[in-house]
Amino acid sequence: MYKRILEYVKPYWIRILIASLCAIGVSGATAAVAWLVQPVLDKIFIQKNLQMLMLIPVAILIMYFLKGVFNYYQSYLMRYVGNRVIMDMRNDLYSHLTVMPMQFYTEHSTGKLMSRLLNDVSIINNAASTSIKDLVQNLITVIALLGVVFYQDWRLAAISCLVLPFAYYPIIKLGRKLRRVSRKGQEEISGITAIMHETFTGASVVKAFGMEPSEINKFMEKNYSLFKISMKGVKLTELSTPLMEFIGAVGASLIIWYGGHQVVNGVTTPGTFFSFLTALIMMYSPLRALTRVNAAIQQSIAAAERVFAILDLDTEKVTDKGTTELHVIKDKIELRNVSFKYPSSTKHAISDASFSVPHGKTVALVGSSGGGKTTIGNLLLRFYEPESGGIYIDGKDIRDFTLRSLRSHIGIVSQDVILFNDTVFSNIAYGKKDIGMEDVMNAAKKAYAHDFIIKMPDGYNTVIGERGAKVSGGEKQRIAIARAILKDPPILILDEATSALDTESEHIIRMALDNLMTGRTTFVIAHRLSTIKNADLIIALDCGKIVEMGRHEELIRTGGLYKRLYDMQFTEKE
Numbered sequence: 322m323y324k325r326i327l328e329y330v331k332p333y334w335i336r337i338l339i340a341s342l343c344a345i346g347v348s349g350a351t352a353a354v355a356w357l358v359q360p361v362l363d364k365i366f367i368q369k370n371l372q373m374l375m376l377i378p379v380a381i382l383i384m385y386f387l388k389g390v391f392n393y394y395q396s397y398l399m400r401y402v403g404n405r406v407i408m409d410m411r412n413d414l415y416s417h418l419t420v421m422p423m424q425f426y427t428e429h430s431t432g433k434l435m436s437r438l439l440n441d442v443s444i445i446n447n448a449a450s451t452s453i454k455d456l457v458q459n460l461i462t463v464i465a466l467l468g469v470v471f472y473q474d475w476r477l478a479a480i481s482c483l484v485l486p487f488a489y490y491p492i493i494k495l496g497r498k499l500r501r502v503s504r505k506g507q508e509e510i511s512g513i514t515a516i517m518h519e520t521f522t523g524a525s526v527v528k529a530f531g532m533e534p535s536e537i538n539k540f541m542e543k544n545y546s547l548f549k550i551s552m553k554g555v556k557l558t559e560l561s562t563p564l565m566e567f568i569g570a571v572g573a574s575l576i577i578w579y580g581g582h583q584v585v586n587g588v589t590t591p592g593t594f595f596s597f598l599t600a601l602i603m604m605y606s607p608l609r610a611l612t613r614v615n616a617a618i619q620q621s622i623a624a625a626e627r628v629f630a631i632l633d634l635d636t637e638k639v640t641d642k643g644t645t646e647l648h649v650i651k652d653k654i655e656l657r658n659v660s661f662k663y664p665s666s667t668k669h670a671i672s673d674a675s676f677s678v679p680h681g682k683t684v685a686l687v688g689s690s691g692g693g694k695t696t697i698g699n700l701l702l703r704f705y706e707p708e709s710g711g712i713y714i715d716g717k718d719i720r721d722f723t724l725r726s727l728r729s730h731i732g733i734v735s736q737d738v739i740l741f742n743d744t745v746f747s748n749i750a751y752g753k754k755d756i757g758m759e760d761v762m763n764a765a766k767k768a769y770a771h772d773f774i775i776k777m778p779d780g781y782n783t784v785i786g787e788r789g790a791k792v793s794g795g796e797k798q799r800i801a802i803a804r805a806i807l808k809d810p811p812i813l814i815l816d817e818a819t820s821a822l823d824t825e826s827e828h829i830i831r832m833a834l835d836n837l838m839t840g841r842t843t844f845v846i847a848h849r850l851s852t853i854k855n856a857d858l859i860i861a862l863d864c865g866k867i868v869e870m871g872r873h874e875e876l877i878r879t880g881g882l883y884k885r886l887y888d889m890q891f892t893e894k895e
Contacts, residue, residue, distance in 0.1 A: 325629060329409055333402045340398035344458045345465075346391035350384045352465035355603050357381060359473070359596035367591070395458060411442045414628055420636040423704035424664055432515025437631055440510050444503075444624040456614045459607035466604045473593050474583075497619070499557045502550060504623040509547040516540050554620075558613075637724055647726040650811045651715055654678045654701075654842055658710035661700060670696040672865045673710070678858065680811075683843040685853035687886060688862035694846045696865075698814045701844065702731055732810035736817035738797040740789030745774050746781040748789075749803045760807065767837070768803035770796070806837055813843040850887050859883060 330337065357377060364373040415438060471478040520527060520536050527536055583589045655677045662669045671693045678684045686694040699705055701712060703724060711718045719727055740748050749764060750756045761781065765771040773796055777783040789797045805813065815834065831852060847853045854873045861869045861882045869881045876883035 326406075326625060329406045330402065333405060336398045336402050340395045340402070341457060341461075343391040343395035343398070344461045347388050347395060347458055348461040348465035350388035350391065351462050351603060352469045353384050354381065355466060355469050355599045356472075356596060357384075358599045359590075359593055362596075363590050363593075392458075399457065407442055407445060410445065410628065411438065414438055414442065414631060417632050417634075417636060420638055421634065422637050422640060423699070425634065427663070427665065430515040430518070432513075432518035433511040435518065436507075436511035436514040437627060440514070441507055441624040441627050444507070445621045445628065455610055456618070459610045459614070462607045463604055463611070466607075469596070470604075473596050474589060476579075495557050495560060499554060500619040500623045502554045502557065503620040504626065506547060506550045506554060507624055507627060509543065509550055513540070513543050513547060516543060641724045643719075643721050643723045643727070645717070645721050645723065645726075647714065647722040647730055650680055650730065650842065653680055653715070654812070655713040655716075656697070656710070657713065659700065659707045659712060660709045661696060661705060661707050663705075669708075669865045671700070671707075674862075674865075674867050675710075676858070676860060676867065676870060678842055678844075680842055681840050682857040683838055683845060683853075683855075684858040684860060685845045685847060685856035686860050686862060687847060687850060687853065687883060689886075691864075692862035693865040694862055695816055698733070698816055698844060698846060701812075701814065702728060702733070730810055731812045731814060732805040732808045733814040733816065734798070734801050734805050735814075738789065738794075738801045740785060740792075740797055740800060742784065742787045744779075744782050744784055745777065745800065748785065748800055749781075749807055751804055753807060756807070761803075764803040764807035765800075767806050768799045770799035770803050773799075802834070802837075811841055813838060813841050814846070815843065816846040817848060850883075850890055861886075 357380060360373055361377055364370040365377065418434060418438070467478070516536070516539055520540070527533060656674050659671055659674045660669055661671045670691075674693070674697070676684070686697060688694055696705075700707060701719070703719060706720065711720065713719065714722070741751070746758065746761055749761045758781065762771060765774055765781075774781055774783075783791075785791045785800075789800070792800070845853050845856060853859060856873070859871060859873060859876055860867055861876070863882055869876060869879060869883060871879070877887065
């Protein structure tokens with residue numbers, strides 16, 4: 322763990338070196354002040370040396386000035402390194418998260434992932450930017466003061482050192498317990514973040530069902546659980562200080578008893594003893610600080626373990642075995658005996674599915690909810706891999722193509738439209754570099770979105786809010802369609818693409834989509850069977866199995882599942 326963290330620190334070793342030299346300067350100045358106690362007592366107060374009376378105050382002023390300068394630069398440089406390390410780590414974590422396979426997102430809630438990226442990394446930040454600085458400075462200060470202590474009286478110093486192991490053994494034990502408690506606390510914070518994300522993003526549902534009290538209780542229970550864990554951490558943290566103080570008091574008592582005898586018997590001078598004692602007392606503060614640093618480091622290690630657990634997971638790039646670039650689609654798309662089930666399910670979403678779609682033709686996938694329609698689209702995009710069988714483009718398994726080249730040939734418009742908190746222009750041009758306003762406007766016109774866009778406050782530069790909150794459902798759909806039109810892909814997946822539109826808007830969009838679909842292989846997933854009458858091939862799915870295939874007229878004559886679905890939608894209307 323420490324080695325991995327050090328990998329992030331390596332690029333900034335020059336700054337760390339300079340900061341360490343400054344820390345040595347701080348420690349040297351602190352030790353010098355402790356050492357000056359001897360001449361103050363022996364030369365000034367006992368021997369009445371006027372020359373030393375003039376020199377020592379000046380020396381003290383110089384020491385404290387140098388200490389201040391060194392302390393400033395040491396603190397600044399270490400905080401710089403700490404913040405840069407965290408920036409790099411957060412960049413790596415975010416980059417890693419964005420290239421994880423779809424299965425990862427189904428297994429991890431958004432709130433918990435946000436907690437890893439924000440809360441866990443912030444805990445590491447506190448340790449990296451503050452604790453490392455305190456660790457270096459206080460450790461060197463302790464070493465410098467130990468030098469003064471041994472210089473003044475090695476026998477007393479030896480007695481002092483005998484006490485230290487007794488002081489730090491319980492601190493180390495407490496630190497290990499604190500790490501475990503901290504890990505549990507971070508998990509609880511992840512749970513709280515998940516609840517917050519669900520409540521805020523689903524605010525309309527919460528309010529519509531009057532579930533505010535329930536959500537508040539859920540949050541308060543989780544928050545109380547975090548409180549209990551936090552208090553365990555407080556107990557462990559605060560226990561270290563009285564333990565150190567008591568053990569230190571034992572050591573101090575022994576030192577005063579032994580050192581007093583040495584002064585009384587004339588073995589050592591009062592100045593030497595008090596210089597020794599001053600250094601020892603000054604050592605207490607950095608030693609106490611080191612216990613706090615230890616607690617912060619243990620918390621940061623627990624957070625780092627959670628962060629690195631994510632970074633150790635394989636990304637799509639690692640699992641992708643495709644090496645061939647997909648350039649042109651000439652022939653057909655085939656499913657050959659494809660079976661698949663989601664990791665969290667015990668039954669197959671698709672079972673032994675086989676069909677072929679010639680290039681430029683339209684295939685419609687119909688059936689009841691959970692029949693496997695959307696799953697076929699997900700498999701085509703390689704969000705998931707088939708359990709058995711395969712999908713082929715021009716006779717080549719799509720797993721042989723690189724993910725980037727495959728997905729660059731596929732456009733998607735889904736029922737659950739995903740728009741970003743950005744301008745209309747950026748949402749339409751999403752995924753396209755160096756695209757101009759004219760191209761975006763032409764795509765919007767083909768999607769019949771241009772007229773309502775120009776009526777918005779800033780036209781194409783209007784920010785539409787999180788998930789497109791500032792536009793209607795039908796407008797969202799048309800922006801998404803414009804995005805697909807601009808991408809100009811040879812393969813289209815239309816997953817309930819007109820579901821959010823009224824009858825008039827649907828008719829307009831259907832005309833736009835018909836123009837877009839010309840010359841392209843299109844997979845239409847639809848509940849509204851009126852939209853797919855003219856499809857070249859209609860496939861009816863039931864519980865993941867293909868139960869019938871054909872054109873509209875053929876399936877009506879057959880009198881199977883498709884006819885039953887058709888009659889349910891149209892006969893009742895009549």
